[in-house]
Amino acid sequence: MKSYQTDKKWIWESENFPNFTYTKTNTQELFYKLGQLQTVEKFMNDTNSKELLLDVLENEAVATSAIEGEVLQRSSVRSSINKILRLGLQEDYNYTNQTDSLVEIIIDAKQNSKEPLSKERLLSWHKALFPTGQSGFKKILVGEFRVDEKAMKIVSGTWEKEKIHFIAPPSSMMPKMMSEYLEWLNEEVDSSEIVYKAAVAHLWFLLIHPFDDGNGRIARAITDYVLSKSELVNANFYSVASAIHVKRKEYYKTLDLTCIKKNLDIALWVDWFVEILIESIEQTLKKVEVVQTKSKFWDKHVNTKLNDRHKKIILKMLSYLPSEFEGGMKASKYMSITKITRITASRDLAYLVEKGVMQSHGSGRGVYYTLVF
DSSP states (O other), rough: EEEEETTOGGGGGGGGOOOOOOOOOOOOHHHHHHHHHHHHHHOOHHHHHHHHHHHHHHHHHHHHHHHOOOOOOOOHHHHHHHHHHTTOOOOOOOOOHHHHHHHHHHHHHHHTTTTTOHHHHHHHHHHHOOTEEETEEEEEEOOSSSSSOOEEEEESTTSSOEEEEEEEEGGHHHHHHHHHHHHHHHHHOOGGHHHHHHHHHHHHHHHEEEOSHHHHHHHHHHHHHHHSSSSSSSSOOOHHHHHHHHHHHHHHHHHHHHHHHHSSSSSSHHHHHHHHHHHHHHHHHHHHHHHHHHHHHHHHHTOOOHHHHHHHHHHHHTTTTTTTTTTOOOOHHHHHHOHHHHHHHHHHHHHHHHHEEEEEEEEEEGGGEEEOO
């Protein structure tokens, strides 16, 4: 099995681990973005706040699972959020035990940061992630730190061509390492230092790798937990996991380069972490624009009579914002989505144009429709 570096010394083997060192990076842009989001939040009405919350948490759950190669149904995640937070949206009963558990972990991390992150609470998160006691078809130790004497290796590649990215500390070191970690994690820090604490908390947990599986998802939940301790901005309104998912190749590359260092300098990781936080806030600011656009659209048509087919098509097109619905809405697409005849589809589209909901473009077979904002 190929090693990432043949003569390496893992960072946790350093004599002074975990006394990390780093040079503080420029956080001016990050705090400017946080200020923008905080200002926007103050002027959002209750309906828009609920929609933004739902969207951010949905993306968070889907993204943190996708980073680990696990695909969740968005409808199930959305249903779980609606049920757990009692948002009052129409109930669709699509939630599953899996999505319920993951959403509960995310919400607990973001909304209960005043409570210490104890060993018991951390283990309960792990139990929630693996309610069957298995990861896929593999049976794992659930709700306990790993005890297997075999080395915990993080690998990639195909059989006999695997590449070792990291070998975690032996299981015998877990009790001491995690006790030290949790003691540090629960120490209070000034708001100006919270970003650095979150960066270190994420990395340090991954370097220990205390569980048989689920370490990445829990590390990202811990990141949310630490960041939400600060009153910089509402932690419910941004998703670090979503930003990491977009740049997951960079995420793993940065971790690779950090975990093989022969010293405890983690400046590379801290710099990247700040960049990803900026990215997460920018994603939310774009979502706010989308939420406001949707709100203005529905306000404009509050008195327009729309049947269920109309609403289904409009919601479908709005879901693509801030991008446009690809190729515009055509009669054939309308028929496919609503399961109706071409005559009815053409009549519906003509009605939506008449009411100023849509406008038509082109002619003949090339005609297509877009929403009017």
